[in-house]
Amino acid sequence: MIRKNPERVAWLVILGxxxxxxxxxTTVPFGVQYYLRHAMSSQTATLEVIxxxxxxxxxxxxxxxxxxxxVQLPEGTSIETDENSRGILTFYDGSTTILxxxxxxTLHAMRVPTFPWGIEPIMLWIDEARGRIxxxxxxxxxxxxxxxPGRDFQVRTPQLTATLAEGSYAxxxxxxxxxxxxxxxxxAVTAQDRTVQVGRRQRTVATLGQPPLPPLPAAQDIMVNGxxxxxxxxxxxxxxxxxxxxxxxxxxxxxxxLGDRNAVHILRTNSNQTSAITGIIQQINREVSDYRSVSxxxxxxxxxxxxxxxxxxxxxxxxILRLQYQDVYGSQAEWVHGFYIxxxxxxxxxxxxxxxxxxxxxxEAGNLFDTLDPKPFKITSLQIYASGWDYDSYVTxxxxxxx
Numbered sequence: 134m135i136r137k138n139p140e141r142v143a144w145l146v147i148l149g150x151x152x153x154x155x156x157x158x159t160t161v162p163f164g165v166q167y168y169l170r171h172a173m174s175s176q177t178a179t180l181e182v183i184x185x186x187x188x189x190x191x192x193x194x195x196x197x198x199x200x201x202x203x204v205q206l207p208e209g210t211s212i213e214t215d216e217n218s219r220g221i222l223t224f225y226d227g228s229t230t231i232l233x234x235x236x237x238x239t240l241h242a243m244r245v246p247t248f249p250w251g252i253e254p255i256m257l258w259i260d261e262a263r264g265r266i267x268x269x270x271x272x273x274x275x276x277x278x279x280x281x282p283g284r285d286f287q288v289r290t291p292q293l294t295a296t297l298a299e300g301s302y303a304x305x306x307x308x309x310x311x312x313x314x315x316x317x318x319x320x321a322v323t324a325q326d327r328t329v330q331v332g333r334r335q336r337t338v339a340t341l342g343q344p345p346l347p348p349l350p351a352a353q354d355i356m357v358n359g360x361x362x363x364x365x366x367x368x369x370x371x372x373x374x375x376x377x378x379x380x381x382x383x384x385x386x387x388x389x390x391l392g393d394r395n396a397v398h399i400l401r402t403n404s405n406q407t408s409a410i411t412g413i414i415q416q417i418n419r420e421v422s423d424y425r426s427v428s429x430x431x432x433x434x435x436x437x438x439x440x441x442x443x444x445x446x447x448x449x450x451x452x453i454l455r456l457q458y459q460d461v462y463g464s465q466a467e468w469v470h471g472f473y474i475x476x477x478x479x480x481x482x483x484x485x486x487x488x489x490x491x492x493x494x495x496x497e498a499g500n501l502f503d504t505l506d507p508k509p510f511k512i513t514s515l516q517i518y519a520s521g522w523d524y525d526s527y528v529t530x531x532x533x534x535x536x
Contacts (some may be wrong), residue, residue, distance in 0.1 A: 173244040173253055176225040177205040185218025187232065208243045214264070226255055226284065227271035233420065236264025241289070246282055254283035261290050261306050267423050268302045270318065288313075293324040293339040300333075303423060310340045314351050316425070334536070352426075352536040355419055356515070359431075359531035361388050361395040369413045372518060376407035384411025384519065389527075396434070396529035397517070399452070404439070404522040408449055412518020417533070420511045422461070424535040427509060429456060429498040431517070432530035435474045436491055440521035442480030443471055450485055451524035454496075455516040456533075460507035468505055470498065472526075495530075 180189065181203050188197040192209035200220065206212070214220060214236045222230040225245055232238065242258040255273075259266075270286050286297040288304050290311040295304070300318015305311065313322050314336040322329050322337050327344035331337050335348040357368030365371070365388050375383045384401030391398075399411050421427050431454065438451035450471030457467045471485040472494075488494045502508055515533065519526050 173256070174247045175208050176243045176245055177207050178210075178225075178240055178243060179223045180204050180206055180212065181221050181223070183219040183221055183231075185215065185234075187212060187214045187218045187220040189213070206240060208240050211237065211239045213237045224257055224271075226257070226273065228257060228286070229269040229271070230259065231267040231423075233265040233267070233423070236266060237262040238264075238266065252282055254285045257284065257286045259288050261288060261304055261311075263306050263308075265303065265305045265423070268297065268304065270297050270299050270302070272299050292341050292343075293322055293345055295323075296321045310338055312336060312338045316351070352534050354532045354534050355417065355512075356531055356533045357415060359529075359533075361397055361529055364388075365397070365413070368415050370415075372410065372412050372414050372516065374410035376404070376409040378405070378407050381405055381407050381409070383409050384524070386411060386413060391434075391527060391529075394432075394529050396432075396527040399519045399524065399526045399528070401519065401522075401524050406439075406522050408440075408444070408521055410518050410520045411524075412453075412516055414514055414516040414518075416514050417512045418514075419535075421535055422510045425502070426500040426534075426536050427502060427512070428500055428532075428534045429454065429468075429515070430496060430530070430532045430534070431528055432493050432495050433472055433488065434491065434493050434527040435472060435488060436525040436527070437523065438474060438521065438525075439523035440480075441478040442473055442476035442482045443485045444480055444521055447471075447481040447483040447485065449521035451519050451521060452526040452528060453516075453518055453520060454498075455518070456501075457513045457516070458505075458509040459511040459513060461510045462507075463510075464507070465513075466505075466507055466509075468498075468501065470496075472496075 180200055182200055187200045189200055189206060190197040190211040214232050214234050216234045219234055220232045239260040241260045242256045244256040246253050273284055288295045290306045292311040295313050298319045301316040303314040313320055313331060315331050315333055317333050320331045322331055322345045324339040325344040329337055329345045331348050334351040336351050337345045337348055339345040371386050373383045387398045388395055389398045401411055433452050435451050440449055443450050450473050452472045454470045455467060460466055469484050472488050473485055474490040517528050
């Protein structure tokens with residue numbers, strides 16, 4: 134079939150080709166420019182072993198691999214520590230993440246602009262399933278004449294998502310809740326479509342299915358039932374070490390109301406000048422190496438003691454606080470402080486403090502990191518007890534505050 138107007142068809146083809154040429158001249162440079170500005174490249178993180186044997190699972194791998202030396206890990210890698218291992222990750226931008234024992238994380242995204250002209254922020258996304266990590270979000274450094282594109286640093290847990298600015302953060306995850314503690318910096322914490330801003334020396338907690346709490350002070354009490362408003366069995370166990378004379382009764386432990394507070398009452402009578410220990414103990418088993426301060430405080434009250442001072446060995450007081458801990462090498466150590474109201478026979482009172490009788494005395498040990506040598510690495514237990522002959526003492530308001 135012969136077209137009736139071939140010139141018209143030719144012009145349409147020419148004009149269409151020219152329009153296509155103009156379109157390509159416009160879109161191709163814009164497409165190249167967009168790619169140069171928005172292209173991202175995956176990075177690796179360096180895992181160093183601090184202790185024990187952390188394990189990591191590469192993307193697509195069936196079995197985990199034991200980390201026995203420094204290794205480079207791509208995004209998508211899962212890392213897990215057991216109760217005796219720990220490691221430290223170093224990222225492309227100098228940021229770090231310490232993995233404490235019994236922790237599991239996934240390196241969800243680690244990306245940077247592919248080209249120097251890139252405008253997309255650096256991506257560091259960490260998924261934490263359980264345990265505790267310490268994040269050091271490094272300052273962003275300008276390279277040459279290029280402006281810093283910014284950074285999207287996120288930690289995502291089953292309960293919340295936290296976007297982190299430059300600073301230092303602790304993230305703790307359990308089956309029921311997640312907690313973000315801001316040592317320095319600022320974190321935007323989102324859960325259930327609600328966001329709270331958490332600043333320096335603040336923290337927030339989000340439980341499963343609930344929005345995050347308003348910012349709280351970073352300092353927190355790790356004792357359980359230290360005010361004894363719940364039954365003593367919650368958190369505490371009774372400790373009795375009887376005297377050598379089986380006919381002499383041991384001391385007695387009760388929770389009693391004294392004024393406006395509940396207190397543990399430690400009482401022993403009719404001792405016939407035989408020594409025995411009566412008290413309570415709480416197993417803490419909490420690593421504190423990541424904190425800046427550990428402070429023990431309690432309200433104590435002593436009504437009576439028959440053995441003067443701390444006894445002949447300075448070890449028997451009507452009320453004693455004994456904090457047991459491990460140092461960084463795993464060696465056992467302890468801090469002991471006794472209280473007494475009389476020392477008629479001038480017995481030694483090493484690690485003892487005289488207090489007035491029958492009044493509540495607030496005691497604060499201060500920052501134990503500053504006073505103890507060796508420094509605590511892990512707090513194992515706190516024992517509160519009386520030792521000696523007859524004694525009648527009270528204690529309440531027991532707090533072990535970490536920050």
